[in-house]
Amino acid sequence: MTDAGPALAALVAAAADPAAIVAILNDHRSAFDRLIGLVFTGVGDDAVEAEVPVTPGLLQPYGLVHGGVYATIVESLASSGAALSAMRRGQSTVGLENATSFLHGTRGGTLRARATPLHRGRRTQVWRVEIRDDDQRVVASGHVRMLCLEGGATVAGESLALRRDGE
Template sequence: MELPTTIPHERTLDGLIGLRVHDQGDGWIEASVPVVDGVRQPMGLVHGGVYAAIAESVTSMATAAAVMPDGFVAQGLSNATNFLRPILEGTVHARADRLHRGRTTWVWDVRMTDDAGRLAATTRMVIAVRALAG
């Protein structure tokens, strides 16, 4: 199985929610999503699924960047997102820090904050690392 590499970013979920990666290093990644109508639920706050999507996307990206050169792929295995405070406007800021780098799974802690730096959601994300089948 070969991974699709020609899907334009704007046609993916990341593109639809406006996810932008700002910086990353060994074991961490930072990104953001602007709060616009398309990421809000009917009551006007950021939809819980957006937080879960941010967490899965950034941790998958960071894991993939590390394992793909060795012929492996990264895919979400478990996503446990907790909501602590609503965000109604501005930007959702995310920082993911790797807690565990195993042979077949990586574990990440993702913190999502508002523009004032207040914690809005946290995610414990487990990423599966699998051989790219050819």
């Protein structure tokens, strides 16, 4: 198992309890995910789900949800799904590519997103994310390609570990 700290150990221990995994994911959200209000709502072997309430701070000058919000949701859900899958093999993951398409404008309500794997290989994973509005209309979709790193790998001079804000 990779030396990724107590959060990873907790995830491994909670592997059979989706509610416990959701709680751990929410406890370890990045400051950026917290800033946009992203909350994980579900997790399974083949999906990760989250919600983001649309607030005035997430709108661009035309009053529509900013494209960066959609890209953040895509990145966060795909990264979480890939990490959960890779940790079972003692691996960590880092992003290689994020392609997000904006399909329909939306101005309010709650965005609901679901990430599912398209490919889960030993070296790379590709996850697809759909984001829906309150009318269940797909307002954005994207895919993220992730690199799977063996346990103990370092990036930017440090080993990968789940962190809380400020750690």
